[in-house]
Structures are given as C-alpha cells and as structure tokens.
Amino acid sequence: MKKHILIVPGDGIGQEVTAVGKKVVEKIAAKFGHEFTYDEALIGHAAIEATGDPLPEETLVKMKASDAVLFGAVGHPKYDNDPSAKVRPEQGLLKMRKELGLYANLRPIKLFDELLEASSIKPELLKGADILFFRELTGDVYFGKRERIDEGNTAYDTMIYSKYEVERIARKAFDAAMTRGKKLMSVDKANVLESSRLWREVVLEVAKDYPEVQLEHQFVDAAAMLLIKDPRKFDVVVTGNLFGDILTDEASQIAGSMGMLASASIGDSTGVYEPIHGSAHDITGKGVANPLASILSAALMLDISFGLKAESEAIIAAVDATLKAGYRTGDIADASTPKNMILGTDAMGEQILSRI
Ligand SMILES: NC(=O)c1ccc[n+]([C@@H]2O[C@H](COP(=O)([O-])OP(=O)(O)OC[C@H]3O[C@@H](n4cnc5c(N)ncnc54)[C@H](O)[C@@H]3O)[C@@H](O)[C@H]2O)c1
Ligand SMILES: CC(C)[C@H](C(=O)O)[C@@H](O)C(=O)O
Ligand SMILES: [Mg+2]
Secondary structure, eight states: OEEEEEEEEESTHHHHHHHHHHHHHHHHHHHHTOEEEEEEOOOHHHHHHHHSOSSOHHHHHHHHHSSEEEEEEOOOHHHHTOTTOSSOHHHHHHHHHHHTTOOEEEEEEEOOGGGTTTSSSOHHHHTTOEEEEEEEOSOGGGTSOEEEEGGGTEEEEOOOOOHHHHHHHHHHHHHHHHHTTSEEEEEEOTTTOHHHHHHHHHHHHHHTTOTTSEEEEEEHHHHHHHHHHOGGGOSEEEEOHHHHHHHHHHHHHHHTOGGGOEEEEESSSSEEEEESSOOOTTTTTTTOOOOHHHHHHHHHHHHHTTOOHHHHHHHHHHHHHHHHTTOBOGGGOOTTSOGGGBOOHHHHHHHHHTTO
C-alpha cells in the first residue's frame, strides 16, 4: 500500500517520542511491504520560533495533502508562565483540529496486564478495564466566544454546543458501542449547564436509532469519581471537549501513565494521531519519556486511516511482548522493577522494533 504520512513532532518530548513512533512505522512498512513516504512540518513553539505562527500555512497545506498525520505535542514553559502571551503554541493545535474538522477524538484506555502494578489504583479493581472515550474536539468552551471586559478585570469563556455537533460525535460513539459491549455512558453537567441539557437531549434522540445499546448518563463530577472507584464499569464514553480532556488525563492512571495513552483525532479530512500527553517540560531533553503512547498512536493510524489491521496488531503485540519481557520506562516502573530493566526513550523503542 502507498501512503504519505506527515510527521509533526511539535515541542518538548513530542520530538523525542515521535521520532520513535516514526521508526516503528518504517519497520512495519519494511516488514509488510508497504511504500510509505514521509514529510515533516512545524507546529507549536517550534513553529513560532521559526515563523512567528504556531500553525504556519505550509504545515496546514501539508496536513491536508497527506494521508495521515503522526503528531507529537505542543507547549513551552515560556508561555505557561506568561498568561499575557498573545501567541501561544496551543493555538496551533486547536487551529489544526478546527481546520481539519477533527471533531472526534478517540482515546482508548488500554490496560496492559503487565502494568497492573504500575497504576495507583488497586490491581483487583483494574484487571480487565478497557474503556474507549469519544471526546468531542472542535466545540465547547475551547472555541466559544471569550473576552476580557471591565478594563481587563473580568474574563469569560463561552461553553457552546450546537445540535449537529453533538449528534455527529454521539453517532460515532453509538457505532463504536455496537462493535463492543453495547454500553455507552454519556457524560455532561445537565443539572447545571444549558449546553449540557442540549447535549443530553440530542444523545437521547440519537439513542432511538440504537435500541440495542444500553445508554447511561452521568454528571461529570460523578463520572470522575466512578472512573477511579470502578473503572471496569465503563465501556464506551462520549463527552464534550473540556470534560473529555480532564477525564482522560484522569483515566491515564488506569493504564499506568500518561505515557501510555494514544489517541486518534478524526473527522472531515486527514486523521491526526497523537499521544494524549503534552510536551512534558519536566522531563524534556532527559531521554526518559515513554514512547509507547506515540507508538500506539501509530498503531491507531495504521488501523483507522489505512485499514491495516494486521500491521496495527503487530505493533500492539510488540508492545505487549516488550512489557512481558519486563522492560519499562521510568513512568511505568514499580518498586519491583530491576534498575537495568528501566529504559530510556530510544532504548525502549529499540525493544519494540526488535519484536516487530
Ligand atoms: N496535545 C498536546 O500537545 C498537549 C497535551 C497536554 C499538554 N500540552 C502542553 O504541554 C505542556 C506541559 O503540560 P502538562 O505538564 O500539564 O502535561 P504533560 O502531559 O506534558 O505532563 C504531565 C505529567 O505527565 C508526565 N508525562 C507526560 N507524558 C509522558 C511520557 N510520554 N513519559 C513519561 N512521563 C510523561 C510529565 O512528565 C508530567 O509529569 C503545556 O505547555 C501544555 O499546554 C500539550
Ligand atoms: C494543550 C491543550 C490545548 C490540549 C487540549 O486541552 O485539548 C491537550 O490538553 C490535549 O489533551 O490534547
Ligand atoms: Mg489534555
């Protein structure tokens, strides 16, 4: 199969882990006889430094022209510590999502059995947990009107959803529920927010087309609690942009670490595959970032954008075998992990490559 893949590493550990993700894709192409071509583009702080723009037009054009994007992360401490900065790396990420119409962000919470002890949750509550989040990605308070008023002393952001936005993400989640355990949880804050009441109304309407799916509604505060209390209760979850952002960082602890969670952002055009984590300034440049979220994002890319199921499964099997062999990065090591089995980013990548 011939495909053109755009590599967009971004900032911080985004650059470190995406380099490993790309190597894994190259190995798959060689092993399965595919002709993948690659290009690279700037986003985030790296793009601001080079062009002044967190999402240069050239990057956007390349994204639209590619068959899929393997994305790293954006962010830099310079902006995190300067709330007044007008141009920010995150604007590049948000504009990319909007411009490419990436309204559905799939975030699988896949717990590898070998990492039961790496989580902060008791192993007996975790074993078998397998959740698929559908986070709406191009609406909500992220894209509503925002403003400083009252001579800068007051600020507001608008949480806003239209019916069509809720309907299309709900349909994706119901479709996925039909292929899994036929259970869907919709998470909102309909006891307070009007946009959430619209959300619930639309989800209930869409549910009529999926009579076999057992639909449950939870308020986001309760959902956050239940996620830790009883993760196995969850199957498919659909929620808005902000709630999905927060709940999936929380859910990363079910899988052991932020460094384990991959995601697929899909919608109207090119799919973007990205770890859920950020540029992680605290570990940037140390060579210790866990590359598995990027590697598993590459697996999602092969499966979802290219329909290459066997190739995708080969990556997941290599991750599984590497963890079974006892290798860990620091974030997923536990007290029983021997020091010589704790690897850096590149060495972990080599272990995966050797098992493909
Ligand atoms: N999609 C994105 O590009 C994205 C996502 C989240 C945050 N950010 C940006 O990243 C910057 C840092 O944000 P943050 O610290 O809140 O979130 P973060 O996800 O970068 O890091 C949170 C914690 O998880 C750890 N971590 C994350 N990924 C890891 C990995 N692969 N291996 C090992 N440990 C890992 C970090 O060391 C840190 O302690 C900010 O500028 C933020 O805006 C970007
Ligand atoms: C960096 C930030 C804009 C982004 C978000 O909030 O969507 C990140 O946290 C994510 O989860 O991809
Ligand atoms: Mg996030």
